[in-house]
Amino acid sequence: MCGIIGYIGKRQAQPILLHSLAKLEYRGYDSCGIAVASSGIQIYKDAVRVAELAKASPQLDGTIGIAHTRWATHGEPSQVNAHPHCDCTSRLAVVHNGVINNYQSLREQLTSEGHKFISETDTEVISHLVEKYYHGNLEKAVAAALSDVEGSYAIIVLAADEPKLVFAKKDSPLVIGIGDRENFAASDVPALLDYTNRVIYLEDGDIGVVTEDSIKVIRDSKEIAREEHKVLWSAEQAQKGGYEHFMLKEIHEQPKVIRDTLGEYTQVPQQIVDLEIMRDTGKEPLLILACGTSYHAGLVGKYLIEELLRVPARAEIPSEFNYHGHSFTTRLTIAVTQSGETADTLKAMKMLKEAGCKVIAISNVVGSTATRIADQTIYTRAGPEISVAATKSFIAQLMVLYWLVMVYSKVYSKADAKRAADMLLGLRQLPSKVQQILDNDSAILKCAKYLSSYENVFFAGRGINFPIALEGALKLKEISYIHAEGYAAGELKHGPFALLSADTPVVAVVAKDNTYEAMLTNIKEVKARRAPVIALVGEEDETIEKIVDLVITVPRVNAIFSPVVNTVALQLLAYYTARQRGCSIDFPRNLAKSVTVE
Ligand code: AGP
Numbered sequence: 001m002c003g004i005i006g007y008i009g010k011r012q013a014q015p016i017l018l019h020s021l022a023k024l025e026y027r028g029y030d031s032c033g034i035a036v037a038s039s040g041i042q043i044y045k046d047a048v049r050v051a052e053l054a055k056a057s058p059q060l061d062g063t064i065g066i067a068h069t070r071w072a073t074h075g076e077p078s079q080v081n082a083h084p085h086c087d088c089t090s091r092l093a094v095v096h097n098g099v100i101n102n103y104q105s106l107r108e109q110l111t112s113e114g115h116k117f118i119s120e121t122d123t124e125v126i127s128h129l130v131e132k133y134y135h136g137n138l139e140k141a142v143a144a145a146l147s148d149v150e151g152s153y154a155i156i157v158l159a160a161d162e163p164k165l166v167f168a169k170k171d172s173p174l175v176i177g178i179g180d181r182e183n184f185a186a187s188d189v190p191a192l193l194d195y196t197n198r199v200i201y202l203e204d205g206d207i208g209v210v211t212e213d214s215i216k217v218i219r220d221s222k223e224i225a226r227e228e229h230k231v232l233w234s235a236e237q238a239q240k241g242g243y244e245h246f247m248l249k250e251i252h253e254q255p256k257v258i259r260d261t262l263g264e265y266t267q268v269p270q271q272i273v274d275l276e277i278m279r280d281t282g283k284e285p286l287l288i289l290a291c292g293t294s295y296h297a298g299l300v301g302k303y304l305i306e307e308l309l310r311v312p313a314r315a316e317i318p319s320e321f322n323y324h325g326h327s328f329t330t331r332l333t334i335a336v337t338q339s340g341e342t343a344d345t346l347k348a349m350k351m352l353k354e355a356g357c358k359v360i361a362i363s364n365v366v367g368s369t370a371t372r373i374a375d376q377t378i379y380t381r382a383g384p385e386i387s388v389a390a391t392k393s394f395i396a397q398l399m400v401l402y403w404l405v406m407v408y409s410k411v412y413s414k415a416d417a418k419r420a421a422d423m424l425l426g427l428r429q430l431p432s433k434v435q436q437i438l439d440n441d442s443a444i445l446k447c448a449k450y451l452s453s454y455e456n457v458f459f460a461g462r463g464i465n466f467p468i469a470l471e472g473a474l475k476l477k478e479i480s481y482i483h484a485e486g487y488a489a490g491e492l493k494h495g496p497f498a499l500l501s502a503d504t505p506v507v508a509v510v511a512k513d514n515t516y517e518a519m520l521t522n523i524k525e526v527k528a529r530r531a532p533v534i535a536l537v538g539e540e541d542e543t544i545e546k547i548v549d550l551v552i553t554v555p556r557v558n559a560i561f562s563p564v565v566n567t568v569a570l571q572l573l574a575y576y577t578a579r580q581r582g583c584s585i586d587f588p589r590n591l592a593k594s595v596t597v598e
């Protein structure tokens with residue numbers, strides 16, 4: 001997810017482009033760049049935030065230009081990989097948001113035709129393709145170029161000596177902003193609202209041209225009309241997509257995040273992971289290392305690996321492992337880290353590498369330190385996560401772990417093909433199951449109102465949902481400041497029962513698997529100590545409904561996937577409880593999005 005913007009009008013383009021670009025940084029902020037055309041194209045780009053680029057960039061004269069702020073997917077954040085990207089003649093410049101799936105084959109083809117590539121990005125193929133097909137008509141050249149491209153894109157193309165911008169959209173957002181003798185194209189309305197609130201929302205397959213006084217939208221080589229809309233949101237509201245907080249927006253992005261992450265890996269598995277690394281782990285336990293929410297994802301990974309592959313696995317928190325892990329030997333470690341910059345995790349990764357261990361990183365940030373230390377990185381495709389409380393990145397981590405277990409099953413040939421096929425089907429159904437929870441959250445809202453008046457809350461789960469009880473508790477304490485503890489339900493009787501009373505609600509995470517009956521018993525034991533119980537259950541569970549105080553039902557899924565639907569429900573429970581208590585949800589006190597100190 002990147003942010004792109006184009007301007008054409010009477011005013012100097014540079015200040016307008018940089019101002020608008022800053023409003024798009026929530027879409028990606030690892031590098032950025034600008035191109036302005038007057039006599040020829042002037043470009044300035046670097047691996048910095050927009051504010052630094054604005055300070056450092058020379059005066060670029062011209063009233064037409066494009067700019068980009070990046071969330072790297074292909075090629076680490078660097079000056080050469082930053083957008084805009086040019087063709088061999090530097091007559092053309094392109095900014096792009098999306099992923100070109102067939103960029104490698106296009107690159108080989110174009111190189112064999114004499115084109116010289118300077119970046120590692122997928123995007124650069126577009127500028128060379130436009131150059132290849134350019135015979136005096138820019139929009140025709142762009143259309144021809146895009147007919148060779150497979151993947152998602154929102155692009156804006158700038159050409160020297162052509163008083164126009166050409167844009168195109170497919171599976172990435174792009175809107176046109178209508179001004180007075182000036183026009184804009186942008187990834188999202190926040191970039192436009194300080195200049196205009198008159199916008200045109202483009203559809204997939206739209207291509208077109210903006211000049212300072214005209215907008216043309218073309219489909220199937222015919223000009224078409226698109227409706228103009230008036231935006232009533234503030235820029236800040238727009239950045240949150242109309243949601244009150246980034247956290248709620250990111251929770252609602254999860255169906256797409258699941259599709260994006262799975263989409264990437266289930267299409268071309270072998271290209272992504274080097275099975276040799278996985279093959280040579282011998283009999284030693286597989287080690288999973290991570291902190292906080294990522295640790296909870298790692299714990300689910302441990303259950304999956306042991307359950308489905310019958311391979312021993314250990315999930316450890318690095319802040320402990322770094323001081324006692326020396327005696328532990330393993331040949332393969334999976335380090336899970338959203339930011340890729342968590343100091344404790346990085347230290348453990350370095351230590352294990354020095355001990356000759358192979359390290360696979362699961363990270364959400366291309367080019368982060370963890371991805372440099374690791375032998376191999378598997379990226380979650382959650383896009384930038386602004387809210388400190390991790391939500392969509394957790395669900396994306398689970399998707400990668402489910403997928404890894406499926407790939408491993410090929411290595412260990414433990415799980416039969418039918419089971420792997422069932423898993424793939426189950427995974428593909430998850431976006432709609434999650435959407436059902438997002439569309440029907442009234443019961444969760446009711447439970448949140450109930451919980452918001454308590455200062456101590458327990459979460460309890462068993463088996464693969466024990467880590468989900470931990471995650472539910474972490475989310476609640478992080479943003480609502482309620483003292484919440486997650487427990488393996490079977491452990492409650494070994495001490496925590498002493499804390500139970502009518503003032504300590506217990507959220508029981510119940511799945512229809514081999515732990516169901518035991519969870520039922522634990523719930524009765526908790527009720528016997530007069531503690532209120534909120535049960536999180538699969539659809540239609542009268543048995544539980546009869547014995548608990550409140551119920552949250554989630555869509556029925558194969559028990560192995562219950563952590564996904566249960567987590568989304570618990571994220572919403574934490575969010576609504578914190579909102580009920582008036583907490584600052586996106587940036588809670590005393591916390592940081594990435595903990596870069598030990
Ligand atoms: C989760 O909501 C927190 N932000 C925190 O626990 C986080 O998961 C932890 O700091 C690990 O971060 P990482 O995934 O970036 O390594």
